[in-house]
Amino acid sequence: MSYTYFFFVFIFSSVLTICAQNHTYVYHDCPNTTTYASNSTYSTNLRTVLTSLSSRNASYSTGFQTAASGQAPNRVTGLFLCRGDLSPEVCRSCVAFSVNDSLSRCPNEREAVLYYDECMLRYSHRTILSTLSRNGEAVFRNDTMIPSNQLERFSNVLMSNLTQAVTDAVTSPRKFGARKAKFTASQTVYLLVQCTPDLTDQDCSTCLQISFNQLPLDKIGGRFILPSCNSRFETYPFYNQTAVKALPPPPVSAPERPGKGGKANVSAVAIVVPVIVVVLLLIAGYCFFAKKKKKAYDTAPSIDGDEISSADSLQLDYRMIQAATNDFSESNNIGRGGFGEVYKGTFPNGTEVAVKRLSKSSGQGDAEFKNEVAVVAKLQHRNLARLLGFCIEGKERILVYEYVPNKSLDYFLFDPAKEGQLDWSHRYKIIGGIARGIIYLHQDSRLTIIHRDLKASNILLDADMNPKVADFGMARIFGMNQTEESTRRIVGTYGYMSPEYAMRGQYSMKSDVYSFGVLVLEIISGKKNSSFFETDGARDLVTYAWRLWRNQTPLDLVAPVMRHNCQMNKVVRCVHIGLLCVQEDPADRPTLSTIVMMLSSNTVTLPVPKQPKFFAQSRPKKDLLDSEQSTKSNSVPWSIDDASITELYPR
Numbered sequence: 163m164s165y166t167y168f169f170f171v172f173i174f175s176s177v178l179t180i181c182a183q184n185h186t187y188v189y190h191d192c193p194n195t196t197t198y199a200s201n202s203t204y205s206t207n208l209r210t211v212l213t214s215l216s217s218r219n220a221s222y223s224t225g226f227q228t229a230a231s232g233q234a235p236n237r238v239t240g241l242f243l244c245r246g247d248l249s250p251e252v253c254r255s256c257v258a259f260s261v262n263d264s265l266s267r268c269p270n271e272r273e274a275v276l277y278y279d280e281c282m283l284r285y286s287h288r289t290i291l292s293t294l295s296r297n298g299e300a301v302f303r304n305d306t307m308i309p310s311n312q313l314e315r316f317s318n319v320l321m322s323n324l325t326q327a328v329t330d331a332v333t334s335p336r337k338f339g340a341r342k343a344k345f346t347a348s349q350t351v352y353l354l355v356q357c358t359p360d361l362t363d364q365d366c367s368t369c370l371q372i373s374f375n376q377l378p379l380d381k382i383g384g385r386f387i388l389p390s391c392n393s394r395f396e397t398y399p400f401y402n403q404t405a406v407k408a409l410p411p412p413p414v415s416a417p418e419r420p421g422k423g424g425k426a427n428v429s430a431v432a433i434v435v436p437v438i439v440v441v442l443l444l445i446a447g448y449c450f451f452a453k454k455k456k457k458a459y460d461t462a463p464s465i466d467g468d469e470i471s472s473a474d475s476l477q478l479d480y481r482m483i484q485a486a487t488n489d490f491s492e493s494n495n496i497g498r499g500g501f502g503e504v505y506k507g508t509f510p511n512g513t514e515v516a517v518k519r520l521s522k523s524s525g526q527g528d529a530e531f532k533n534e535v536a537v538v539a540k541l542q543h544r545n546l547a548r549l550l551g552f553c554i555e556g557k558e559r560i561l562v563y564e565y566v567p568n569k570s571l572d573y574f575l576f577d578p579a580k581e582g583q584l585d586w587s588h589r590y591k592i593i594g595g596i597a598r599g600i601i602y603l604h605q606d607s608r609l610t611i612i613h614r615d616l617k618a619s620n621i622l623l624d625a626d627m628n629p630k631v632a633d634f635g636m637a638r639i640f641g642m643n644q645t646e647e648s649t650r651r652i653v654g655t656y657g658y659m660s661p662e663y664a665m666r667g668q669y670s671m672k673s674d675v676y677s678f679g680v681l682v683l684e685i686i687s688g689k690k691n692s693s694f695f696e697t698d699g700a701r702d703l704v705t706y707a708w709r710l711w712r713n714q715t716p717l718d719l720v721a722p723v724m725r726h727n728c729q730m731n732k733v734v735r736c737v738h739i740g741l742l743c744v745q746e747d748p749a750d751r752p753t754l755s756t757i758v759m760m761l762s763s764n765t766v767t768l769p770v771p772k773q774p775k776f777f778a779q780s781r782p783k784k785d786l787l788d789s790e791q792s793t794k795s796n797s798v799p800w801s802i803d804d805a806s807i808t809e810l811y812p813r
């Protein structure tokens with residue numbers, strides 16, 4: 163043994179350590195609900211598992227390794243999975259990095275999953291092998307949209323090639339598939355799917371279906387990660403294409419052979435030293451090269467931490483909410499919505515929230531409730547009120563939203579003392595913002611959420627009077643069937659409901675368009691559709707607006723408070739759009755993306771509106787969840803020129 167050997171090993175490992183930096187962290191999940199004590203058996207077992215996973219003999223060449231230690235209840239099972247295209251060296255370096263990283267990110271949690279661009283590390287006290295798991299899943303999207311003229315081609319190419327990649331993965335020993343596909347002459351999309359190889363083909367396939375169904379196919383990049391599988395696509399090469407072509411890779415012998423210094427002696431220094439120099443140069447070159455290359459394919463999307471949401475991380479403590487709302491005190495009550503009372507809450511760190519205490523039982527179990535909340539919490543858009551978390555305490559269910567300071571649109575619009583605060587530019591901005599929020603619900607989120615209860619009191623205004631649509635996704639949270647296009651449970655508010663929804667329970671994106679149309683007319687006129695005082699023989703705002711339109715005096719609709727201070731051509735265009743939205747036949751109503759186009763361009767020619775239809779109801783009624791009988795028997799369809807109904811009721 164010579165000092166040369168130690169010198170060599172020292173230098174070599176320091177270089178390797180430098181090389182081992184920079185594995186791109188993506189996300190981790192380690193619920194602090196189950197923890198271990200630092201001196202416990204569990205802690206010892208976990209160390210054993212982590213040491214074994216990062217030991218020299220773990221199988222970095224297959225990219226997957228499991229390890230277990232101890233007896234239940236202190237048994238620890240762990241595993242790592244490296245991205246299928248990586249060399250054993252990169253895999254090993256990522257695993258070493260993640261093991262080290264786990265100690266600081268998840269210092270005493272019994273189970274954890276940590277994701278990096280190059281690998282995933284996972285451990286648990288449960289049986290995790292050969293089991294499809296969704297605990298700790300997350301979605302990431304690039305904010306940049308695919309241009310709409312390429313959207314169809316893009317999603318078709320992506321979908322068909324993803325399906326093919328899933329088949330490749332399921333049938334391959336490494337459970338890995340990667341492809342690239344051109345979607346225009348010059349643009350290519352790269353996609354990758356992978357399961358942990360312990361899954362059965364069936365589970366792998368199921369998991370990847372879950373994963374790729376959540377991918378945002380209208381964005382230029384995205385990924386969906388689960389402990390059992392993941393999928394990702396980008397419009398730049400983020401994996402090593404050469405390596406993918408060469409799969410399955412030949413088993414590679416353990417790296418770091420040069421340290422065979424056992425036989426070295428002083429006389430060998432003359433040979434060893436130049437070798438060291440050469441090797442160091444090679445390593446340095448490799449590091450340099452690898453870093454450069456990394457730039458080429460690893461300009462990974464900067465992951466927006468805000469996009470992460472998983473059911474567990476959203477669950478809040480009941481006592482904390484009680485404290486924040488002063489035990490739901492009357493003075494904290496800031497309103498009541500269709501689904502319960504809303505309270506203002508303030509957490510100890512000063513964060514203000516709106517706490518909605520659900521009044522109606524949701525008819526589904528805790529697990530489904532949690533899942534749906536997690537889904538709805540993932541819907542994030544500038545023009546949507548953000549769902550921050552939830553709480554379950556016995557039968558009580560609570561939703562926690564971001565607090566929006568300026569109350570809701572109705573509070574300004576219909577109050578003579580406040581309507582002056584909304585000038586034309588505010589109102590125009592609000593109309594556009596609502597439309598963009600709903601487009602996101604309808605198409606951009608990949609979920610197709612139909613709001614079903616759009617109304618002025620569901621449009622919150624932030625400090626700059628930007629609108630935020632609230633109360634979306636409630637049908638999901640309440641466990642209503644999302645696939646049926648017709649429902650017996652009507653959630654909605656008279657005055658805003660489309661005729662086909664109010665009468666037959668048929669809803670579609672076009673029923674939201676109808677409600678949007680009513681909102682636009684309300685925003686321009688400052689009058690409430692459902693408590694409209696008879697003007698010129700019209701009994702509701704929709705009819706009134708139509709009469710003015712027919713008489714070619716649409717500007718008479720404009721709220722007096724801003725009549726002398728608005729852009730007339732835009733106002734007329736908005737009235738026109740509003741009337742197109744409230745057409746009786748859903749097919750005659752434009753989609754929201756068309757509406758946004760109509761709003762933003764003065765050159766798009768709008769169709770001529772026909773006489774709209776408004777549906778009035780013969781008995782005062784608030785929100786209608788669970789009131790199917792009353793909607794069927796007590797309400798009558800009402801054509802606007804039908805004089806048989808003489809009264810209208812406020813909602």
Ligand SMILES: *[C@@H]1O[C@H](CO)[C@@H](O)[C@H](O)[C@H]1NC(C)=O
Nearest residue numbers: 192193194195196197479482
């Ligand atoms: C879990 O973490 C949250 C936030 O970091 C903290 O407020 C809560 O007290 C923790 N719970 C436990 C049981 O440690």
Ligand SMILES: *[C@@H]1O[C@H](CO)[C@@H](O)[C@H](O)[C@H]1NC(C)=O
Nearest residue numbers: 198199200201202203205270
């Ligand atoms: C671990 O246990 C030893 C004795 O068993 C004790 O002295 C030490 O303080 C413990 N350390 C921690 C961090 O609890």
Ligand SMILES: *[C@@H]1O[C@H](CO)[C@@H](O)[C@H](O)[C@H]1NC(C)=O
Nearest residue numbers: 214215217219220221227229
């Ligand atoms: C590595 O080898 C040691 C000794 O042969 C063995 O105890 C350990 O379980 C091995 N680790 C793995 C991950 O195979």
Ligand SMILES: *[C@@H]1O[C@H](CO)[C@@H](O)[C@H](O)[C@H]1NC(C)=O
Nearest residue numbers: 179182183258259262263266
């Ligand atoms: C392990 O993590 C600590 C910080 O948590 C860091 O200082 C150290 O360099 C890391 N070691 C390796 C080998 O990455």
Ligand SMILES: *[C@@H]1O[C@H](CO)[C@@H](O)[C@H](O)[C@H]1NC(C)=O
Nearest residue numbers: 319322323326342343344345
């Ligand atoms: C994949 O993408 C290409 C375009 O590059 C397309 O022609 C092909 O149909 C897609 N589907 C499959 C299964 O390869």
Ligand SMILES: *[C@@H]1O[C@H](CO)[C@@H](O)[C@H](O)[C@H]1NC(C)=O
Nearest residue numbers: 402403404405408452455456
């Ligand atoms: C890509 O893979 C090939 C073949 O495995 C390898 O020679 C090359 O170094 C890899 N490139 C990078 C940047 O890792």
Ligand SMILES: *[C@@H]1O[C@H](CO)[C@@H](O)[C@H](O)[C@H]1NC(C)=O
Nearest residue numbers: 303304305383398462463464
């Ligand atoms: C989106 O993708 C582009 C290019 O593909 C990349 O430069 C950017 O960092 C990505 N942004 C996010 C937020 O992922």
Ligand SMILES: CC(=O)N[C@H]1CO[C@H](CO)[C@@H](O)[C@@H]1O
Nearest residue numbers: 179180181183184185186187
């Ligand atoms: C993203 C990242 O972790 N970058 C680090 C890569 O490593 C160098 C040093 O090796 C750091 O300075 C960077 O911050």
